[in-house]
Every structure is written in C-alpha cells, then in structure tokens.
Amino acid sequence: xxxxxxxxxxxxxxxxxxxxxxxxxxxxxIELVKGEMNKTTVYRILDRLEQDGIIHSFNGKDGLKWYxxxxxxxxxxHSDKHPHFQCTExxxxxxxxxxVKIPALKNHKVDSTDILLMGQCETxxx
Amino acid sequence: xxxxxxxxxxxxxxxxxxxxxxxxxxxxxIELVKGEMNKTTVYRILDRLEQDGIIHSFNGKDGLKWYxxxxxxxxxxHSDKHPHFQCTExxxxxxxxxxVKIPALKNHKVDSTDILLMGQCETxxx
DNA sequence: AAATTTAATGCAACTTTGTTGCAAATACAA
DNA sequence: TTGTATTTGCAACAAAGTTGCATTAAATTT
Ligand SMILES: [Mn+2]
Ligand SMILES: [Mn+2]
Ligand SMILES: [Zn+2]
Ligand SMILES: [Zn+2]
Numbered sequence: 001x002x003x004x005x006x007x008x009x010x011x012x013x014x015x016x017x018x019x020x021x022x023x024x025x026x027x028x029x030i031e032l033v034k035g036e037m038n039k040t041t042v043y044r045i046l047d048r049l050e051q052d053g054i055i056h057s058f059n060g061k062d063g064l065k066w067y068x069x070x071x072x073x074x075x076x077x078h079s080d081k082h083p084h085f086q087c088t089e090x091x092x093x094x095x096x097x098x099x100v101k102i103p104a105l106k107n108h109k110v111d112s113t114d115i116l117l118m119g120q121c122e123t124x125x126x
Numbered sequence: 127x128x129x130x131x132x133x134x135x136x137x138x139x140x141x142x143x144x145x146x147x148x149x150x151x152x153x154x155x156i157e158l159v160k161g162e163m164n165k166t167t168v169y170r171i172l173d174r175l176e177q178d179g180i181i182h183s184f185n186g187k188d189g190l191k192w193y194x195x196x197x198x199x200x201x202x203x204h205s206d207k208h209p210h211f212q213c214t215e216x217x218x219x220x221x222x223x224x225x226v227k228i229p230a231l232k233n234h235k236v237d238s239t240d241i242l243l244m245g246q247c248e249t250x251x252x
Numbered sequence: 253a254a255a256t257t258t259a260a261t262g263c264a265a266c267t268t269t270g271t272t273g274c275a276a277a278t279a280c281a282a
Numbered sequence: 283t284t285g286t287a288t289t290t291g292c293a294a295c296a297a298a299g300t301t302g303c304a305t306t307a308a309a310t311t312t
Pocket of ligand 4: 213214215216217218246247248249250
C-alpha cells in the first residue's frame with residue numbers, strides 16, 4: 001500500500017539480491033547486515049520488497065523463510081511460480097526455471113504449489 | 127535404534143493417527159493431549175514413531191511441522207513419498223496419492239522432493 | 253531552505269516452536 | 283520380583299519471528 005522509501009537500509013538489502021542471483025535465508029540476511037541494521041528492520045524491509053514484487057519468499061527444507069529476486073513481477077502479481085532446489089551439503093538454495101506439471105485434483109481447487117527439490121548442487125556433486 | 131515401548135503416552139498419540147487418516151500439526155497434537163502429557167514428550171514420541179516408519183513428517187505452508195500415518199513404511203525405509211495438500215481456508219492437510227513427475231535437473235543430484243499444493247479442500251470448495 | 257507530513261527504524265519486550273539436561277517414573281526382560 | 287534401559291516431566295533454554303512505541307529520516311509542501 002504505502003510508497004516504498006529509498007532508505008540506506010533498503011538499498012543495502014536490495015544490493016544483496018542484485019549482486020548475486022541466489023536465494024538468501026532471512027537468518028543469513030540478518031547476519032550479513034548485523035551492526036548495520038536491526039533484525040526487525042530486515043524483516044520489515046523484506047515484507048515490503050515482497051509486496052512490491054521485487055523479491056519472493058518460500059520455505060526451505062527446515063521450515064525457515066528464504067527470499068530471492070523476482071524476474072517479471074509487480075506489486076499486483078507475482079508471476080514467478082517456480083520450484084526451488086536446496087543443497088543438503090552446502091545449504092545453498094537456487095530458483096529453478098523448471099516447469100512441473102501437477103495432475104488435476106478432484107474436488108479441490110489448487111491455487112498455488114510449493115516445490116522444493118533437495119540433493120547435491122553442482123559444486124557439491126563433483 | 128532402541129525398541130519402542132508401548133507406554134500410555136505412545137498409545138494416545140498412536141490412536142490419534144489411527145482414528146482419522148488426516149495429517150496433524152505438532153501444535154495441534156500438543157493441544158489435543160494437553161493435560162495428559164508434556165509437549166516434550168509429544169515431540170519425542172513423534173520422533174520415535176517417525177524413525178520406526180509409523181508416521182512421516184513434512185512442512186506445512188507456514189513452515190510448521192506436520193505428521194501423518196505411513197502406508198507401507200518400515201524403520202529402514204520410508205517409501206511413501208507423496209505430495210500434500212493444505213487448505214487455505216480451514217487449514218486441513220491431506221496426503222495425496224498423486225504421482226508428480228519432476229523433469230531431470232542438469233548437474234544436480236536430486237534425492238528427495240517436497241511438494242505442497244495449496245487451495246480449497248473438498249469441504250471448503252462447495 | 254525550512255517546515256510539515258508520513259514512512260521507516262531501533263529497541264526492548266514478547267510469542268511461538270522446538271530442544272536439552274537431568275532426576276524420577278515406568279516398561280519389560282530375566 | 284528385581285534390575286536395567288527407556289521414557290517422561292519439568293524447567294530452563296534457544297531460535298525465529300512479531301509487536302508497540304518513541305525516535306529518526308525520507309519525501310512533500312510551503
Ligand atoms: Mn525463486
Ligand atoms: Mn503424507
Ligand atoms: Zn551444495
Ligand atoms: Zn478446507
């Protein structure tokens with residue numbers, strides 16, 4: 001709803017996502033900016049950036065919240081519904097541009113789908 | 127590894143899963159048996175039952191832990207890898223006997239997959 | 253450029269989920 | 283029935299996430 005202000009804290013968080021195209025857990029983000037801003041601020045900035053379609057969130061394998069940059073989203077629609085991959089060795093999380101077909105479900109109305117693949121990433125594979 | 131003992135608390139938890147074929151969140155289980163046993167005990171019993179292949183666990187949409195009865199599992203292999211459905215209205219969670227094909231992922235070794243469908247359940251649909 | 257408005261932040265206190273250590277209780281086998 | 287290993291309760295703790303409120307700092311207006 002409210003206009004998002006370009007504060008120092010917002011810029012810092014934004015730059016983290018712009019530099020690397022890799023998902024970040026909230027916990028790691030808080031750690032990254034520790035000393036520079038409060039954890040409450042991190043949570044609130046992430047909320048706002050998600051509402052504005054700049055980042056999207058999902059749950060990792062341990063139930064923790066992760067965020068990653070959006071591709072073609074806006075405040076009014078998050079159009080990047082894709083699966084994620086979490087490495088069980090190094091814990092890295094990637095957005096996948098993979099199309100997964102979900103068979104129709106009788107007597108249910110499916111609105112969204114969370115898919116998390118787990119295993120070894122490219123680095124940990126070799 | 128230890129043998130699982132048939133205590134009163136274990137029987138109580140088991141009966142909850144045996145009566146209804148519906149997933150239960152840990153939070154709701156603790157609430158259900160409140161007064162009868164300690165929450166630590168609930169957590170530990172669920173751990174043991176999962177290790178023994180009697181129940182399986184997964185994360186709901188809010189990152190909370192859920193459990194449901196297993197179909198043909200044992201202590202040595204959990205063979206019921208299936209998607210789950212969580213109703214966004216009544217919060218009910220169901221195990222789905224649905225086969226979802228995941229396309230191959232280059233340079234990754236995928237060991238497991240968590241799939242959660244969200245929407246309206248049969249009851250909330252009509 | 254100053255004043256005003258409104259959003260954003262810091263901080264402390266809190267909630268919720270989940271874990272740990274240890275002493276006491278209980279299941280079960282001998 | 284006795285001995286032992288497992289299970290339980292309890293209290294204290296840990297980690298993730300939220301809330302209220304006073305203060306600060308953007309963005310607008312004058
Ligand atoms: Mn993503
Ligand atoms: Mn299930
Ligand atoms: Zn890895
Ligand atoms: Zn429902």
